[in-house]
Amino acid sequence: MTLLDGKVAIVTGSARGIGRATAELLSQQGAKVLINDLDGDAAEQTANEISGDTLVFVGDLTREGVPDKLVQRVIDEWGQVDILVNNAGYTLDAPIHKMSDAWFQRMLDIHSIVPFRMCRAVAPHMREPAKEDAARGARYSARSSASPPSPARWATLGRRTTPRASPPWSG
Ligand SMILES: NC(=O)c1ccc[n+]([C@@H]2O[C@H](COP(=O)([O-])OP(=O)(O)OC[C@H]3O[C@@H](n4cnc5c(N)ncnc54)[C@H](O)[C@@H]3O)[C@@H](O)[C@H]2O)c1
Secondary structure, eight states: OOTTTTOEEEETTOSSHHHHHHHHHHHHTTOEEEEEESOHHHHHHHHHHSOSOEEEEEOOTTSTTHHHHHHHHHHHHHSOOOEEEOOOOOOOOOOGGGOOHHHHHHHHIIIIIHHHHHHHHHHHHHOHHHHHHHHHHHHHHHHOSSOOOOHHHHHHTTOOOOOOOOOGGGO
């Protein structure tokens, strides 16, 4: 039994470098891992060299719709996603007076827009606990003659509240 048994992870840009090392670590801990990269050959090689369940999705995440397709591939194969590592990226470096709009935009795309789109694509699949809370709310109201708690109250139920220390001026 390892820490991430039964979990599913996506690591973008994981054919090499930090992404590959992250994918290896997640796999060692028991997670199934989707390997994504622009470079299909390197992605296949990485997936073959990692022991454990892997899936390869070759694609440029800056292209519209590709993040959604990647997540759908994971759901079709494994039915869940628990971990997202937004790793894909690169540095296009230049002194500011030589940095073109196109280069700067490419860095914004891969480091800001892509992570946003990936988070948006996985979010519905990571929100199952919220559905369980809603089901608990329905069970509560069926059992109790009292009104069920408001949504804001539900949000606080189950959280532990650490008592505040008395302020020094309270005597
Ligand atoms: N190495 C560093 O010192 C360092 C420092 C700070 C931040 N980072 C960031 O960490 C991340 C990983 O860095 P690394 O050094 O391992 O880089 P790397 O170049 O070794 O690996 C990045 C991988 O991302 C893939 N990739 C790039 N654009 C992609 C796209 N549009 N769609 C899918 N895959 C794409 C590349 O093909 C490559 O395999 C990057 O986001 C980088 O900006 C690295």
